[in-house]
Amino acid sequence: MRVCVVGCGAVGSLFAAHLAQLEDVEVWAYDLQEDHVRAINEHGLRLSGAGDLVGRLTATSDPSEIPPCDFGIVAVKSMHTGSAVAAVARSFDDGAVCSVQNGIGNEEIVAQHVRFVIRGTTFPAGHVIAPGHVGWDTKGDTWIGPFEPSGTPLEQVEQLAGLVTRSGMNTIALPDARGAQWTKAIFNAATNPVGALTGLAHGEICDFEPTRRLVSGLADEAKAVSTALGIELDHDPEEMIDHAARVAHDHKASMTQDVLARRQTEIDFLNGAIVERGEEVGVPTPLNRAIWALVKALEASWDATMLR
Amino acid sequence: MKVAIVGAGAIGSLYAAHLARVTDVVVLTRRDEHARSLREEGLRVSGRHDFSAKLDATADAAAVDDVDLCIVATKATHLEQAVSALEGRLPSAAVMTVQNGLGAEEIVRRHGKWPLISAVTFMSGNRHGDAHVEYILDTETWLGPYEETPFETVAQVADLITASGLKAQAFPDLRPAQWSKLIFNATVNSVSALTHLPHDPHFADVDGPAALGHLVHELVEEGKRVAAARGIALHDDPWEMNVLATKRGSAHVPSMLEDIESGRPTEIDLITGALVREAERAGIVVPLHEALYALVKAKEASNTVSLGRGGAG
Numbered sequence: 001m002r003v004c005v006v007g008c009g010a011v012g013s014l015f016a017a018h019l020a021q022l023e024d025v026e027v028w029a030y031d032l033q034e035d036h037v038r039a040i041n042e043h044g045l046r047l048s049g050a051g052d053l054v055g056r057l058t059a060t061s062d063p064s065e066i067p068p069c070d071f072g073i074v075a076v077k078s079m080h081t082g083s084a085v086a087a088v089a090r091s092f093d094d095g096a097v098c099s100v101q102n103g104i105g106n107e108e109i110v111a112q113h114v115r116f117v118i119r120g121t122t123f124p125a126g127h128v129i130a131p132g133h134v135g136w137d138t139k140g141d142t143w144i145g146p147f148e149p150s151g152t153p154l155e156q157v158e159q160l161a162g163l164v165t166r167s168g169m170n171t172i173a174l175p176d177a178r179g180a181q182w183t184k185a186i187f188n189a190a191t192n193p194v195g196a197l198t199g200l201a202h203g204e205i206c207d208f209e210p211t212r213r214l215v216s217g218l219a220d221e222a223k224a225v226s227t228a229l230g231i232e233l234d235h236d237p238e239e240m241i242d243h244a245a246r247v248a249h250d251h252k253a254s255m256t257q258d259v260l261a262r263r264q265t266e267i268d269f270l271n272g273a274i275v276e277r278g279e280e281v282g283v284p285t286p287l288n289r290a291i292w293a294l295v296k297a298l299e300a301s302w303d304a305t306m307l308r
Numbered sequence: 309m310k311v312a313i314v315g316a317g318a319i320g321s322l323y324a325a326h327l328a329r330v331t332d333v334v335v336l337t338r339r340d341e342h343a344r345s346l347r348e349e350g351l352r353v354s355g356r357h358d359f360s361a362k363l364d365a366t367a368d369a370a371a372v373d374d375v376d377l378c379i380v381a382t383k384a385t386h387l388e389q390a391v392s393a394l395e396g397r398l399p400s401a402a403v404m405t406v407q408n409g410l411g412a413e414e415i416v417r418r419h420g421k422w423p424l425i426s427a428v429t430f431m432s433g434n435r436h437g438d439a440h441v442e443y444i445l446d447t448e449t450w451l452g453p454y455e456e457t458p459f460e461t462v463a464q465v466a467d468l469i470t471a472s473g474l475k476a477q478a479f480p481d482l483r484p485a486q487w488s489k490l491i492f493n494a495t496v497n498s499v500s501a502l503t504h505l506p507h508d509p510h511f512a513d514v515d516g517p518a519a520l521g522h523l524v525h526e527l528v529e530e531g532k533r534v535a536a537a538r539g540i541a542l543h544d545d546p547w548e549m550n551v552l553a554t555k556r557g558s559a560h561v562p563s564m565l566e567d568i569e570s571g572r573p574t575e576i577d578l579i580t581g582a583l584v585r586e587a588e589r590a591g592i593v594v595p596l597h598e599a600l601y602a603l604v605k606a607k608e609a610s611n612t613v614s615l616g617r618g619g620a621g
Binding site: 194197198199200204205208210211213214217268272275276286287289290291292293294296297298300301 | 595609610
């Protein structure tokens with residue numbers, strides 16, 4: 001069995017290092033960060049934090065080196081999905097490719113390049129410490145299911161879930177994984193941009209009544225869209241929001257980190273996707289549209305600053 | 309006509325220097341050294357105009373003799389403190405407020421019975437130190453009577469400002485202009501403070517679903533619904549003001565963005581806050597202005613606590 005992780009950042013590395021523990025799986029990693037690739041090939045891929053392990057695998061920035069694979073796991077930032085998957089698509093003529101990315105709309109992009117696509121949502125999180133070394137911050141489950149239009153057989157999904165679970169990351173195969181995906185996307189869309197625009201940590205947003213009310217307004221619109229799409233959420237996003245305020249009060253969302261570092265955010269795949277899906281089903285989403293425009297404009301200001 | 313100017317930020321400095329060319333002016337500052345440098349160096353104007361004015365200045369309200377006109381040009385956030393120092397003083401003065409937003413006149417009224425003049429100004433400037441202000445936008449100041457103030461008083465003040473070289477116009481009822489500017493500021497200032505964009509062509513861009521112009525337009529529409537419900541016929545359409553301003557070439561940096569970038573409190577409570585309160589009174593929902601109010605208040609809070617850690621952007 002051969003698996004290629006596409007995008008070996010924090011989340012991709014969690015999957016790659018775990019899968020590399022399995023005797024019967026050959027792991028490849030495709031990543032454009034050349035010092036990271038070199039470190040992985042020389043010393044292995046190390047995880048520390050919630051668990052310590054080193055995975056032996058082959059990393060490359062050259063897609064032509066990657067042999068045909070049974071499975072792909074895509075973990076690049078959403079705005080790079082198209083270019084990354086296009087580069088490696090040749091290795092998946094017979095394999096299935098699973099997105100474990102944030103937000104809504106990645107599977108549609110993957111499906112433009114490969115035949116069999118799997119929808120995925122993952123909760124484990126980490127951060128890159130140094131080339132070849134990733135901090136494993138949180139454990140958590142992964143939910144995967146067939147991407148409906150591509151007709152990926154459920155058996156193939158179950159096979160991947162089995163592998164990943166056996167490697168130490170619990171993964172659940174579902175006939176319909178949209179509920180898990182939308183639950184996490186709604187949580188992220190309702191909270192991350194509020195943090196990114198204000199600089200506040202998650203718990204601070206929830207402590208301040210006006211922003212907490214805005215978070216609920218954003219979540220309510222997104223829930224109305226998911227209902228109109230016939231998606232059954234697997235948790236109430238409101239409960240997740242309150243729970244996170246208790247257990248991760250001072251956590252700053254990745255989008256806040258992106259804004260501080262002036263990196264393009266994943267807003268198009270969160271609030272942007274909610275607005276667009278809402279339009280398709282006739283559900284108005286004025287607050288999500290406002291937040292989408294504000295974060296896009298904030299990104300635009302990083303270029304405009306040069307002119308001031 | 310003797311004039312006192314309270315607050316020598318960019319706007320106060322522009323009034324002070326220009327008026328000092330045609331009448332006696334005393335400037336009341338917060339800081340002693342600010343008053344001293346104005347007294348010793350005078351006040352230099354560059355940009356649209358180029359001259360230096362001699363004027364009197366003090367940081368002690370008790371040292372200001374009676375005047376005919378007092379222009380209160382502090383930030384809205386310093387208004388209460390500045391006006392309470394004038395309580396019981398300046399018996400012959402008419403007091404003119406030029407703060408952004410709504411509600412400055414009520415604050416002044418709580419401290420004295422002076423005839424009040426409402427004003428909004430569209431001019432802008434940039435302070436380069438205590439004794440030098442750059443005159444950037446040479447747009448008008450609009451004035452109108454508040455409560456029982458006779459229109460003739462307002463017209464005289466407008467004439468004086470015009471004679472000094474600035475642009476001014478007196479209106480029998482300022483509220484249509486005041487509300488046009490309120491809606492414009494509530495929209496442009498808060499969007500700018502959150503996105504760090506100066507008031508540039510992004511604000512009029514309606515090309516694409518995430519274009520900022522759509523949000524600006526919706527915010528203006530909410531504001532117009534509130535004005536209509538309060539029975540106010542706007543003087544200018546705030547959306548057209550917005551489009552026009554973005555075509556000027558050099559993008560204006562709204563004061564709220566300057567405040568955010570310097571870690572200072574903003575005027576959000578008197579601008580967007582005022583609009584939200586008026587909406588409540590009128591029974592109109594303004595969810596987008598409420599959202600922006602929440603975001604700017606939260607950003608202000610994180611700015612103050614996290615300055616050492618670096619703000620967002």
